Amino acid sequence: MLPLEELEKRIGYTFKNKKYLKRAVTHRSFSSEHNERLEFLGDSVLGCVIGYALFQKEDHFNEGSLSRVRANLVKMQTLAEIGEKIGVWEFLCVGEGEMHQGGNRRPSTMSDAVEAIFGAIFIDGGFEQAQTVIIRLYEPMLSQLTAATLGKDAKTMLQEVLQSKHLGLPSYEVVDVKGAAHEQEFVVEAVISKLGVVTTGVGRSRRQAEQEAAQKALTTEAIKNL
Amino acid sequence: MLPLEELEKRIGYTFKNKKYLKRAVTHRSFSSEHNERLEFLGDSVLGCVIGYALFQKEDHFNEGSLSRVRANLVKMQTLAEIGEKIGVWEFLCVGEGEMHQGGNRRPSTMSDAVEAIFGAIFIDGGFEQAQTVIIRLYEPMLSQLTAATLGKDAKTMLQEVLQSKHLGLPSYEVVDVKGAAHEQEFVVEAVISKLGVVTTGVGRSRRQAEQEAAQKALTTEAIKNL
Numbered sequence: 001m002l003p004l005e006e007l008e009k010r011i012g013y014t015f016k017n018k019k020y021l022k023r024a025v026t027h028r029s030f031s032s033e034h035n036e037r038l039e040f041l042g043d044s045v046l047g048c049v050i051g052y053a054l055f056q057k058e059d060h061f062n063e064g065s066l067s068r069v070r071a072n073l074v075k076m077q078t079l080a081e082i083g084e085k086i087g088v089w090e091f092l093c094v095g096e097g098e099m100h101q102g103g104n105r106r107p108s109t110m111s112d113a114v115e116a117i118f119g120a121i122f123i124d125g126g127f128e129q130a131q132t133v134i135i136r137l138y139e140p141m142l143s144q145l146t147a148a149t150l151g152k153d154a155k156t157m158l159q160e161v162l163q164s165k166h167l168g169l170p171s172y173e174v175v176d177v178k179g180a181a182h183e184q185e186f187v188v189e190a191v192i193s194k195l196g197v198v199t200t201g202v203g204r205s206r207r208q209a210e211q212e213a214a215q216k217a218l219t220t221e222a223i224k225n226l
Numbered sequence: 227m228l229p230l231e232e233l234e235k236r237i238g239y240t241f242k243n244k245k246y247l248k249r250a251v252t253h254r255s256f257s258s259e260h261n262e263r264l265e266f267l268g269d270s271v272l273g274c275v276i277g278y279a280l281f282q283k284e285d286h287f288n289e290g291s292l293s294r295v296r297a298n299l300v301k302m303q304t305l306a307e308i309g310e311k312i313g314v315w316e317f318l319c320v321g322e323g324e325m326h327q328g329g330n331r332r333p334s335t336m337s338d339a340v341e342a343i344f345g346a347i348f349i350d351g352g353f354e355q356a357q358t359v360i361i362r363l364y365e366p367m368l369s370q371l372t373a374a375t376l377g378k379d380a381k382t383m384l385q386e387v388l389q390s391k392h393l394g395l396p397s398y399e400v401v402d403v404k405g406a407a408h409e410q411e412f413v414v415e416a417v418i419s420k421l422g423v424v425t426t427g428v429g430r431s432r433r434q435a436e437q438e439a440a441q442k443a444l445t446t447e448a449i450k451n452l
Contacts, residue, residue: 036288036289037281037287037288037289037292039289040277040281040289040292040293041277041278041281043277044273044274044276044277044278044281044296045274045277045278047270047273047274048270048271048273048274048353050270051266051267051269051270051271052267052270052271052348055263055266055267055270055345061263062262062263063262063263063265063266066263066266067266070270119281122278127274127353127354128353
């Protein structure tokens, strides 16, 4: 296990009281002084910080969209990705049995530890410190909400973006079908004429190819800069 | 409708920017500048404030209990009670049709407005100001968690309290049964011998009478001060 100072560097926060961080990375299989209550607290803090960030940034979102996106950003998988990125598993104290089964790198365990770390920062440094760390770690996800985060498919999302700017609807056209009857591959072009954007998607069904084309359109500069 | 200064007095917070409060009390039936996004934000803030309060106060609660109690404290009914207490309905801007149907005093509408007010304070004054107001309004509920808030029946709760202090189990005894066969009324005594506490409950069934006796025991000084 790496020293906790290294973890402090990776999250960009130095604890006044190191025992909070120690506890945040302690799994219940390791000690009765484990991180589950801190995880509860961190979950509360995270919901507030992400809720406020979305409220500020996405001023065109209604309450339903805000709730849906927040839920996607605070769910286990997203937290586990953050845990993987900061390598939280390298610091986790888990019981020997758990460790042998690779339990320190289990997504749910990493997710719990990341939440517990947020809770620990909140206790140690207050709301604004926790907010700073959370926003920094979530920055890539907040600055570009993906179709998955938004809980929408790419075609719906593209349509909404274009409509909000009065740019009409994209058109989709099958430009090629390859392969034998049961192994067909569809090639679809998405055209957003008012922006001069044309993207191509490939898939085993027309629908799949359209989704890919829409996803590619969403990542073009012309649309990202709308 | 009463002036918003009166609402500020009742919640104990004066807004720097009154437009936030105005918006927090505006229902969607009244104007497109309604409170739904603020309600989302307030919900986020409330979860964090109540989560932290429970984390601090109930240091014997595990994560599951903390989550359950938080859910009970932030649910619509609880918020509507707070709305009723501060008379939030006297300030709500709802559409005419709604108003005629008493829509300003509907529990869900009051609950939404109370959350929106918390969100408005957060934007106007920051986390600590919102925390102060929320804790003040929730104080009665936080200082004495009831069986309902805890999502447990009174007997279970009494048993848990006594066991945590190694005071053994309470005993319940039917001391009287009154009335004719189909209208019986049971009188039950709960005895906690180590504390010298005896309480009496009455009910249409033995179980109901036991619950009442347990609930009364929970409110005795001897047990509240454990």
